[in-house]
Amino acid sequence: MIHINTLSFLGKLKKNNNRDWFDKHKDEYLAAKENVDEAVGVLLEELFKFDKELKGLEVKNCVFRIYRDVRFSKDKKPYKTNMGASMSPGGKKSNLSGYYLHIEPGGSFIAGGMWMPAGEDLKKIRQEIDYNGKAFRKILNNKTFKSYYGNLDQTYRLKTTPKGYNADHPEIDLLRLTSFVVWHQFSDSMISSSKFRKEFVNGARIMKPFIDFFRTAVS
Secondary structure, three states: OOOHHHHHHHHHHHHOOOHHHHHHOHHHHHHHHHHHHHHHHHHHHHHHOOOHHHOOOOHHHOEOOOEOOOOOOOOOOOEOOOEEEEEOOOOOOOOOOEEEEEEOOOOEEEEEEEOOOOHHHHHHHHHHHHHHHHHHHHHHHOHHHHHHHOOOOOOOEOOOOOOOOOOOOOOHHHHOEOOEEEEEEEOHHHHOOOOHHHHHHHHHHHHHHHHHHHHHHHO
Protein backbone atom coordinates (compact mmCIF):
# COMPACT_ATOMS: atom_id res chain seq x y z
CA MET A 1 0.00 0.00 0.00
CA ILE A 2 2.47 2.65 1.15
CA HIS A 3 5.70 2.22 -0.79
CA ILE A 4 8.96 2.08 1.13
CA ASN A 5 10.19 4.90 -1.16
CA THR A 6 7.46 7.15 0.22
CA LEU A 7 8.72 6.60 3.74
CA SER A 8 12.27 7.12 2.53
CA PHE A 9 11.36 10.45 0.93
CA LEU A 10 9.68 11.68 4.12
CA GLY A 11 12.72 10.64 6.15
CA LYS A 12 15.04 12.60 3.87
CA LEU A 13 12.71 15.60 3.86
CA LYS A 14 12.87 15.73 7.66
CA LYS A 15 16.65 16.18 7.41
CA ASN A 16 16.46 18.63 4.51
CA ASN A 17 13.36 20.74 5.13
CA ASN A 18 14.09 23.58 2.74
CA ARG A 19 12.88 24.69 -0.68
CA ASP A 20 16.16 24.12 -2.51
CA TRP A 21 16.33 20.46 -1.51
CA PHE A 22 12.61 19.95 -2.14
CA ASP A 23 12.80 21.44 -5.63
CA LYS A 24 15.71 19.16 -6.51
CA HIS A 25 13.72 16.14 -5.31
CA LYS A 26 10.33 17.17 -6.70
CA ASP A 27 10.03 13.93 -8.68
CA GLU A 28 10.37 11.91 -5.47
CA TYR A 29 7.67 14.02 -3.84
CA LEU A 30 5.30 13.58 -6.78
CA ALA A 31 5.85 9.82 -6.72
CA ALA A 32 5.15 9.77 -2.96
CA LYS A 33 2.02 11.88 -3.42
CA GLU A 34 0.76 9.59 -6.17
CA ASN A 35 1.40 6.57 -3.96
CA VAL A 36 -0.52 8.08 -1.03
CA ASP A 37 -3.39 9.20 -3.27
CA GLU A 38 -3.71 5.70 -4.71
CA ALA A 39 -3.59 4.11 -1.26
CA VAL A 40 -6.27 6.43 0.10
CA GLY A 41 -8.43 5.67 -2.93
CA VAL A 42 -8.19 1.94 -2.22
CA LEU A 43 -8.96 2.46 1.48
CA LEU A 44 -11.97 4.63 0.69
CA GLU A 45 -13.43 1.86 -1.47
CA GLU A 46 -13.13 -0.50 1.50
CA LEU A 47 -14.64 2.04 3.91
CA PHE A 48 -17.63 2.62 1.61
CA LYS A 49 -18.64 -1.01 2.22
CA PHE A 50 -19.54 -0.44 5.86
CA ASP A 51 -19.66 3.35 6.32
CA LYS A 52 -22.36 4.57 3.94
CA GLU A 53 -21.95 8.21 5.02
CA LEU A 54 -18.62 8.30 3.18
CA LYS A 55 -20.17 7.40 -0.18
CA GLY A 56 -19.05 9.77 -2.92
CA LEU A 57 -16.03 11.04 -0.98
CA GLU A 58 -13.06 11.68 -3.27
CA VAL A 59 -9.34 11.35 -2.56
CA LYS A 60 -8.69 15.03 -3.28
CA ASN A 61 -11.07 15.98 -0.47
CA CYS A 62 -9.21 13.79 2.04
CA VAL A 63 -5.45 14.14 1.53
CA PHE A 64 -3.71 17.04 3.25
CA ARG A 65 -1.20 19.28 1.48
CA ILE A 66 2.45 18.83 2.38
CA TYR A 67 3.03 22.58 2.44
CA ARG A 68 2.93 24.19 5.89
CA ASP A 69 1.20 27.48 6.66
CA VAL A 70 4.05 29.35 8.35
CA ARG A 71 2.43 32.80 8.47
CA PHE A 72 1.74 32.69 12.19
CA SER A 73 4.33 30.11 13.24
CA LYS A 74 7.78 30.59 14.75
CA ASP A 75 8.79 27.38 12.96
CA LYS A 76 9.38 28.48 9.37
CA LYS A 77 10.14 25.04 7.91
CA PRO A 78 8.12 25.05 4.68
CA TYR A 79 7.05 21.39 4.56
CA LYS A 80 5.33 18.84 6.74
CA THR A 81 7.44 15.71 7.25
CA ASN A 82 4.39 13.46 7.17
CA MET A 83 1.50 12.80 4.81
CA GLY A 84 -2.04 12.25 5.94
CA ALA A 85 -5.68 11.94 5.00
CA SER A 86 -8.94 12.54 6.84
CA MET A 87 -11.70 10.22 5.65
CA SER A 88 -14.90 11.67 7.05
CA PRO A 89 -18.23 12.79 5.55
CA GLY A 90 -17.40 16.01 3.71
CA GLY A 91 -13.67 15.35 3.76
CA LYS A 92 -10.78 16.97 5.61
CA LYS A 93 -12.61 20.27 6.22
CA SER A 94 -15.67 18.62 7.73
CA ASN A 95 -16.62 18.88 11.39
CA LEU A 96 -17.94 15.32 11.33
CA SER A 97 -16.00 12.46 12.86
CA GLY A 98 -14.01 10.11 10.64
CA TYR A 99 -10.85 8.07 10.17
CA TYR A 100 -7.41 9.67 9.94
CA LEU A 101 -4.36 8.04 8.34
CA HIS A 102 -0.96 9.46 9.31
CA ILE A 103 2.12 8.42 7.33
CA GLU A 104 5.52 9.15 8.85
CA PRO A 105 8.69 7.06 9.23
CA GLY A 106 8.55 5.54 12.71
CA GLY A 107 5.27 7.26 13.51
CA SER A 108 2.44 6.10 11.24
CA PHE A 109 -1.01 5.51 12.75
CA ILE A 110 -4.76 5.37 12.35
CA ALA A 111 -6.73 7.77 14.52
CA GLY A 112 -10.28 8.98 14.88
CA GLY A 113 -12.81 10.83 16.95
CA MET A 114 -13.09 14.60 17.41
CA TRP A 115 -9.84 16.53 17.80
CA MET A 116 -10.36 19.85 19.58
CA PRO A 117 -13.97 20.39 18.40
CA ALA A 118 -15.23 23.97 18.10
CA GLY A 119 -17.23 25.39 20.99
CA GLU A 120 -20.70 24.58 19.67
CA ASP A 121 -19.70 21.03 18.70
CA LEU A 122 -18.01 20.49 22.07
CA LYS A 123 -21.22 21.59 23.77
CA LYS A 124 -23.21 19.05 21.71
CA ILE A 125 -20.73 16.26 22.50
CA ARG A 126 -20.94 16.96 26.22
CA GLN A 127 -24.72 16.94 26.01
CA GLU A 128 -24.61 13.56 24.26
CA ILE A 129 -22.27 12.20 26.96
CA ASP A 130 -24.60 13.59 29.62
CA TYR A 131 -27.61 11.86 28.03
CA ASN A 132 -25.93 8.66 26.85
CA GLY A 133 -22.85 8.27 29.01
CA LYS A 134 -23.48 4.58 29.67
CA ALA A 135 -23.67 3.84 25.93
CA PHE A 136 -20.42 5.75 25.36
CA ARG A 137 -18.70 3.89 28.19
CA LYS A 138 -19.83 0.62 26.63
CA ILE A 139 -18.08 1.60 23.38
CA LEU A 140 -14.90 2.65 25.19
CA ASN A 141 -14.83 -0.48 27.34
CA ASN A 142 -15.55 -2.92 24.53
CA LYS A 143 -12.83 -5.56 24.80
CA THR A 144 -11.79 -5.41 21.15
CA PHE A 145 -11.86 -1.60 21.03
CA LYS A 146 -9.86 -1.24 24.23
CA SER A 147 -7.29 -3.83 23.16
CA TYR A 148 -6.71 -2.07 19.83
CA TYR A 149 -6.96 1.60 20.86
CA GLY A 150 -6.45 1.72 24.60
CA ASN A 151 -7.92 4.76 26.37
CA LEU A 152 -9.00 8.18 25.19
CA ASP A 153 -6.17 10.67 24.90
CA GLN A 154 -6.07 12.75 28.09
CA THR A 155 -3.81 15.54 26.80
CA TYR A 156 -6.58 18.11 26.48
CA ARG A 157 -8.81 18.24 29.52
CA LEU A 158 -10.11 20.84 31.93
CA LYS A 159 -8.85 20.94 35.50
CA THR A 160 -12.15 22.48 36.52
CA THR A 161 -15.75 21.38 35.99
CA PRO A 162 -17.28 22.51 32.66
CA LYS A 163 -20.06 25.06 32.96
CA GLY A 164 -23.47 23.51 33.45
CA TYR A 165 -22.28 20.27 35.07
CA ASN A 166 -21.70 19.24 38.67
CA ALA A 167 -18.39 17.93 39.95
CA ASP A 168 -20.10 14.72 41.10
CA HIS A 169 -21.56 13.95 37.67
CA PRO A 170 -21.00 10.22 36.94
CA GLU A 171 -19.33 11.10 33.58
CA ILE A 172 -17.33 14.08 34.84
CA ASP A 173 -14.01 12.60 33.69
CA LEU A 174 -15.36 12.47 30.13
CA LEU A 175 -17.11 15.84 30.35
CA ARG A 176 -13.84 17.53 31.27
CA LEU A 177 -12.20 16.45 28.01
CA THR A 178 -11.92 19.05 25.25
CA SER A 179 -10.66 16.55 22.66
CA PHE A 180 -11.81 12.98 22.00
CA VAL A 181 -9.27 10.94 20.08
CA VAL A 182 -7.93 7.39 19.97
CA TRP A 183 -5.16 5.99 17.80
CA HIS A 184 -3.25 2.84 16.94
CA GLN A 185 0.32 2.99 15.69
CA PHE A 186 1.66 1.07 12.68
CA SER A 187 5.25 -0.03 12.22
CA ASP A 188 7.05 0.90 9.01
CA SER A 189 7.06 -2.75 8.01
CA MET A 190 3.27 -2.99 8.48
CA ILE A 191 2.32 0.19 6.63
CA SER A 192 4.53 -0.80 3.67
CA SER A 193 3.33 -4.41 3.55
CA SER A 194 0.58 -6.09 1.54
CA LYS A 195 -1.28 -6.65 4.83
CA PHE A 196 -1.78 -2.95 5.51
CA ARG A 197 -5.10 -2.53 3.70
CA LYS A 198 -6.67 -5.29 5.75
CA GLU A 199 -5.11 -3.93 8.96
CA PHE A 200 -6.36 -0.38 8.39
CA VAL A 201 -9.86 -1.52 7.46
CA ASN A 202 -9.97 -3.75 10.53
CA GLY A 203 -8.99 -0.78 12.69
CA ALA A 204 -11.66 1.37 11.05
CA ARG A 205 -14.36 -1.27 11.64
CA ILE A 206 -13.40 -1.44 15.30
CA MET A 207 -13.58 2.35 15.51
CA LYS A 208 -16.94 2.70 13.73
CA PRO A 209 -19.23 2.74 16.85
CA PHE A 210 -16.93 5.37 18.39
CA ILE A 211 -17.17 7.46 15.21
CA ASP A 212 -20.96 7.07 15.07
CA PHE A 213 -21.33 8.41 18.62
CA PHE A 214 -19.79 11.75 17.62
CA ARG A 215 -21.62 12.01 14.32
CA THR A 216 -24.90 11.58 16.20
CA ALA A 217 -23.81 14.20 18.72
CA VAL A 218 -22.96 17.00 16.26
CA SER A 219 -25.47 16.29 13.50
